[in-house]
Amino acid sequence: MKKAFLILADGTVFEGTSIGAEGSVIGETVFTTGMTGYLETLTDPSYYGQIVTQTFPLIGNYGMIPEDYESKKCHIRGYIVRELCETPSNFRCALTLDEFLKQQNIMGICAIDTRRLTKILREAGVMNGMIVSGTDTCPPIDEKLLSEIKNYRIENAVKNVQNSMIDQPLKNAVEPEKSAFYTKDFADGRGKTVALFDFGAKANIQRELERRGCTVKVVPYNTTFEQIKEMKVDGVMLSNGPGDPAENTGVIGEIKKLCDYKKIPVFGICLGHQMLALANGAKTVKLKYGHRGGNHPVKELKTGRVYISSQNHGYAVENQSVPANAELSFVNCNDGTCEGISYKDIPAFSVQFHPEACGGPHDTNFLFDRFIKMLSR
Structure with missing residues (x-):
């Protein structure tokens, strides 16, 4: 196998083995601590623009399963693993991880010290990096190269992940109880219609709504408040997505109009x-280095109960800036950052983590039931 090199913006170089496509790519280098769920990570639009490092040492052991993808394609810039499993064992496996990366034209590197890399990112903070794969020689580490790496920026992220939702989970079923996802074990949302804003939505958000009987109407990120009002939906779901939230000024303005209207329940993830x-x-x-993985503890302030959550974000709401018409509902047990907000004067609540986590854990899945009950008030 050919060599590959990871070059960080501070000049640190890791030499390893090339996986996936050959070439070079620059991205924001991050790490995720999930022991499972690499399939969901690779197809999660929230990772747009990033080179993802898996801290768990062995990745690829159950291959790639298209039925479980969170979107139509891979949105990451590059992929880093310690050891790549080349012989996956799972009856649903359609292709290996290496085959998937080649298919998606994603460059990757394996056989490097991912623990050392993670320590660097924890101490210095998230930094840009470059993967150069399929070559036996590392390019010269000069000021020109490092400047190119440092100058990379993730821009227009939400716009760039549009039209990536898969068709399988929804199809806006007229009879939700006939959906393959519907079950009577959850809150009854039959007869209710939810508009799902696609900011880079994971398919499982829609599956969870359909599982409760809702009809889901996926709408583009730039849908206006007036258009939502004309749709006469029972609720609005604000999805996950990539990039700097403050960059989306137009979307934020339309959400403000929705909040001022005060008549449509809203759930944000x-x-x-x-x-x-x-x-x-x-x-x-x-x-500094974000929260990514499936093992992050969050505390619900109202009950004092701690849940294990799946997370993927590099930004957070400042605790001190939570407005007077709202209150913190969840906090991160590790660093105390905001993990959820409940609003007092509007029918809305939101969480920073992922209650729909398909790769698990499912501890906070009940939040969808809480939303469904709001639709009937």
Whole structure:
């Protein structure tokens, strides 16, 4: 196998083995701590513009399963693993991870010290990096190259992940109880219609709504409040997505109009949570190295109960900026950052983590039931 090199913006170089496509790519280098769920990570639009490092040492052991994809394609810029499993074992496996990366034209590197890399990112913070794969020699580490790496920016992220939702989970079923996802074990949302804003939505958000009997209407990120009002929906779901939330000023303005209307229940997840907060006067800040993985503890302040959550975000709502018409509902047990907000004067709430996590855990799945009950008030 050919060599590959990871070059960080600070000049640090890792030499490893090339996986996936050959070439070079620059992205924001991040790490995720999930032990499973690499399939969902690779197809999650929220990772747009990023080179993703898996801290778990062995990746690819159950291959790639298209039925479980969170979107139509891979949105990451590059992929880093310690050890790549080349012989996956799962009866649903359609192709290997390496085959998937080649198919999606994603450059990757394996056989490097991912623990050392993670420590660098934790100490210095998220930084840009470049993967150069399929070559036996590392390019010269000069000021020109490092400047090129440092100058990379993730821009227009939400716009660039549009039309990536898969068709399988929804199809806007007229008879939700006939959907393959519907089950009577959850809150009854039959007869209710939810508009799902696609900011880079994961398919499982829609599956969870359909599982409760809702008819889901996926709408583009730039849908206006007037258009939502004309649709006569029972509720609005603000999805996850990539990039800096404050960049989406037009969307935030339309969400503010929706909040001022006060008649349509709103549930925000991840980026949707952040933009809902911005629409109500809060502020967001970029975290040092973000929260990514399936093992992040969050505490519900009302009950004192701790849940294990799946997360994927590099920005957070500033606790001190939460407006007077709202209150913190969840906080991160590790660093105390905002993980959820409940609003007092509008039918809305939001969480930073992912209650729809398809790769698990499912501890906070009940939040969808809470939303469904709001639709009947």
